[in-house]
Amino acid sequence: MGAHTELTSKADFDKALETTDKYVLVYAYEGEVSPQAESYATKFASTVDSYKLDISKYPEAAKFHGISSAPSIVVYKSGKEVSKVEGVVPEKMKELGEMLSKGV
Numbered sequence: 001m002g003a004h005t006e007l008t009s010k011a012d013f014d015k016a017l018e019t020t021d022k023y024v025l026v027y028a029y030e031g032e033v034s035p036q037a038e039s040y041a042t043k044f045a046s047t048v049d050s051y052k053l054d055i056s057k058y059p060e061a062a063k064f065h066g067i068s069s070a071p072s073i074v075v076y077k078s079g080k081e082v083s084k085v086e087g088v089v090p091e092k093m094k095e096l097g098e099m100l101s102k103g104v
Helices: 010-016 035-043 059-064 090-102
Strands: 023-029 048-054 072-077 080-086
Touching: 010 023, 010 048, 010 059, 023 035, 023 090, 035 048, 072 090, 080 090
Parallel strands: 023 048
Antiparallel strands: 023 072, 072 080
16 A cells, blocks of 8 residues: 555545645546655655545546546645646646645
8 A cells, every 4th residue: 555545435535625634635646656646645744644536436536526637636725625736747746845845
């Protein structure tokens, strides 16, 4: 098992969003989770609960939460979306890293 907890249903997703003391990061992917994504989850483990969602297996959960492509990262704080990065965008990833390092 990697650094991310697998989301397998909308109920899992909803439960994850109940977290209030940390950011909730959802990594949407198809196929395999990249090593970079796993290292990111490990790096920010003290301030972030990290989850993964295979959108090819659970398209209904992805659609409900507005995830339209993979890879995507969506960050929530107290159940509300605060950041979304679709695709690999280095500038956005840097901004995201700065936000996550500060914690909630």
